[in-house]
Amino acid sequence: xxxxxxxxxxxxxxxxxxxxxxxxxxxxxxxxxxxxxxxxxxxxxxxxxxxxxxxxxxxxxxxxxxxxxxxxxxxxxxxxxxxxxxxxxxxxxxxxxxxxxxxxxxxxxxxxxxxxxxxxxxxxxxxxxxxxxxxxxxxxxxxxxxxxxxxxxxxxxxxxxxxxxxxxxxxxxxxxxxxxxxxxxxxxxxxxxxxxxxxxxxxxxxxxxxxxxxxxxxxxxxxxxxxxxxxxxxxxxxxxxxxxxxxxxxxxxxxxxxxxxxxxxxxxxxxxxxxxxxxxxxxxxxxxxxxxxxxxxxxxxxxxxxxxxxxxxxxxxxxxxxxxxxxxxxx
Numbered sequence: 298x299x300x301x302x303x304x305x306x307x308x309x310x311x312x313x314x315x316x317x318x319x320x321x322x323x324x325x326x327x328x329x330x331x332x333x334x335x336x337x338x339x340x341x342x343x344x345x346x347x348x349x350x351x352x353x354x355x356x357x358x359x360x361x362x363x364x365x366x367x368x369x370x371x372x373x374x375x376x377x378x379x380x381x382x383x384x385x386x387x388x389x390x391x392x393x394x395x396x397x398x399x400x401x402x403x404x405x406x407x408x409x410x411x412x413x414x415x416x417x418x419x420x421x422x423x424x425x426x427x428x429x430x431x432x433x434x435x436x437x438x439x440x441x442x443x444x445x446x447x448x449x450x451x452x453x454x455x456x457x458x459x460x461x462x463x464x465x466x467x468x469x470x471x472x473x474x475x476x477x478x479x480x481x482x483x484x485x486x487x488x489x490x491x492x493x494x495x496x497x498x499x500x501x502x503x504x505x506x507x508x509x510x511x512x513x514x515x516x517x518x519x520x521x522x523x524x525x526x527x528x529x530x531x532x533x534x535x536x537x538x539x540x541x542x543x544x545x546x547x548x549x550x551x552x553x554x555x556x557x558x559x560x561x562x563x564x565x566x567x568x569x570x571x572x573x574x575x576x577x578x579x580x581x582x583x584x585x586x587x588x589x590x591x592x593x594x595x596x597x598x599x600x601x602x603x604x605x606x607x608x609x610x611x612x613x614x615x616x617x618x619x620x621x622x623x624x625x626x627x628x
């Protein structure tokens with residue numbers, strides 16, 4: 298009798314935590330309303346996006362040697378406000394500083410030469426973090442996974458002008474079950490983190506906002522060209538991730554081997570030093586013992602010389618002093 302096997306279900310929705318999946322949904326201008334829905338859910342109170350125009354993701358002349366940098370997503374509201382959306386899947390050193398640098402550069406791009414009034418539209422960055430990039434240690438952050446940073450007066454929190462805002466959505470620390478998702482932020486975080494594991498729209502997500510999101514994320518709804526492009530990009534991304542994983546494993550292995558070798562060297566060095574110290578101590582003790590023995594021999598030689606001067610035979614002197622007859626004859 299053949300053993301029954303459970304067929305593997307095809308993935309219905311894209312993985313929104315991959316570059317390919319994220320851009321297939323939020324980077325497609327046909328899904329502009331989905332992006333607006335997301336931004337309106339996570340942006341600071343009072344800031345609502347009415348419409349968006351997708352902008353180039355390239356920031357020219359970003360590095361000191363003139364190289365450009367490419368953002369994941371950039372767009373502009375009808376009032377000129379800029380929005381940057383970044384998806385960061387892996388841990389990255391100095392990620393917060395990088396976000397500040399990105400927003401600062403975009404903020405200054407609207408300042409034309411000779412412009413003296415500095416009436417510059419604000420820049421909002423929203424970073425979706427699947428990895429640990431902000432090094433949260435204080436217990437305050439245990440139950441908080443969306444945070445906002447801007448220029449405020451320290452004592453009363455006053456914000457005189459809209460300038461630069463950075464919002465971080467930390468999915469790694471979001472661990473709520475579906476039944477625990479009570480507000481729109483919870484539901485967005487759940488959808489972003491677990492979309493690729495779902496096979497249908499949950500009953501808790503029946504609002505039009507999430508209907509649009511799930512429809513935009515369904516692979517079967519892609520045009521043929523978009524699906525082929527998505528699959529090709531996913532293959533490249535998986536290959537890249539495998540290279541990273543392999544490099545990490547090799548780095549860990551190399552570090553382990555280097556650590557073992559360093560440990561062996563250190564152990565040998567410490568053992569050598571310990572041996573030297575032990576040898577010194579043994580040498581000192583041996584020297585002291587040898588000195589005492591030489592002192593005793595010297596005393597016997599002095600005594601033997603006196604007995605010999607008195608005419609005592611060499612044999613009797615040898616028996617009395619413990620010296621040999623030959624030693625006594627040499628006196």
